[in-house]
Amino acid sequence: MLHIDGLGVHFDGVRALDGVDLTLAAGEALGLIGPNGSGKTTLFDTICGLIGPDSGRVLFDGRDIVGEPAHAIARRGIARTFQGVRLFERMTALENVRCARPEPGVTRSEAEQLLERVGIRQFADALAEDLPLAARRRLELARVLARRPRLLLLDEPAGAMNQAETIEMAQLLRLVHAGGCAMIVVEHRIELVAEICPRVLALDCGRVVAEGSLDAVLADARVRSAYLGAAG
């Protein structure tokens, strides 16, 4: 479904991504880990068309989508969340879900069902900017689900959540994945990655340094070094 080949991105001489290769099968869940600044969000931005790479290809369903505008890539069935939750703050929760798919549009009842599914039906008519953080994360998830994506890019879906909220989010994501949606999950909460992703890829300084099961990746000396520095 997704095949990334030799992807390179640099900003002002700094290589944010350096020859990244990645393959994701339809319906697969992949964990993406790495220290801050390792290139995880840049990789998402590049897949989504927000950043143009200097080199490499991003094949989605066999078609190179590099150079396509972001809205066209979104229409291909790729949806994402953001590290800092991004909502249409001046709209209600219901409106946020309804605007997820401008064409042909999300009906009111469909939006209500999605809010119910992520457990925030009670906030339907509240402005997004008034919601507590956990509800905001759930609303963001409801919005991307309303897009009926085939590939979901989740950037720290449990960021700033407490333990109980993280467990609930993991359960939700497992259900989404069980529905057949492929996903790449960027997350520092290892327990969430372990819950959802049988395969994990580790990035450091824009390069893939390890790939495999979570245990194998965490045991990799390069990953330990990346997280803990020379002391690791």
Added chain:
Amino acid sequence: MDEFAVGVLSNVGMISFLALSAYLLLVAGEISFGQQGFFAIGAYGAGIGTALWGWPLGVALAWGAATAAVAAALVGALTLRLRGMYFAVATLAFAEAVRIAFELTRYQIEIDGEPVGPDGIDGFRGIRHVLEHDIGPVQYLALIYALLAATLVLFLWVERTRIGRVLRMIGEDPTLAAMQGVDIARAKLAAATAAGALAGLGGGLYAHLTTYVEPRNFDVMLGVHSLAYGLIGGLGTAFGPLLGVAIDIGLLESTRWFSGYRMIVFGGLVAVLLILRPRGLLDERLVHRLRSAWPFGVHAAH
């Protein structure tokens, strides 16, 4: 109704089109200092339609709106890729170019022994269709408000549809909107074109009310005011810019209370509101509260 009140209400109605034009772009996240340029194009276009070509008023008003819409689409195609202040400056430059172009434009035809039509800096006299067809001030006022009411109904309907949501999405977070599959460039161009048409319609009505227009009617202060109406009245609903117009023209300009101090009060009001209520009096939060309190359960269209 006394003549003064009819005059004030006519002004409020006409300028409301310009305010709605600027508001539409504000909702879509763009600040235009140039909507007066399209107002001018509509005024000259509709004026030429009736005075020189002998068209009926309705056709001429539609022509004025259409020429302004085409101009807005062309300007939008060139400028909407500019970001923030660069777009604002480009629209201001366009409007000034339009004003200067009309200062240089002479297109006159002799009618009943006197030249009629744009005469450069001396303006365009003899747009007498309304007088010649015995349309009284109250009738013309009714026409203005009928068109304004139709426009407002259209706005309120659109705001509850997919198109309205798309405009608010791109106005609030264009990147996030693109992530939902919205073609930002196309949506903004459509908004700019519709905004141009609205300003052009207002300009056509203005030309036929005053019977005389000149390029300096369409200077930058008109653009600043049209922008400020939405910022004062609020960006949460199309009633916002109308409230802004009513406050400025209906209260500050037309009463004696603020005689000589209008611009000071108006400028102060804009400054205070930008600090205290950056989205205006009828902002999204207040509109949301009012909708929630509405007893008849108004919901967005399916």
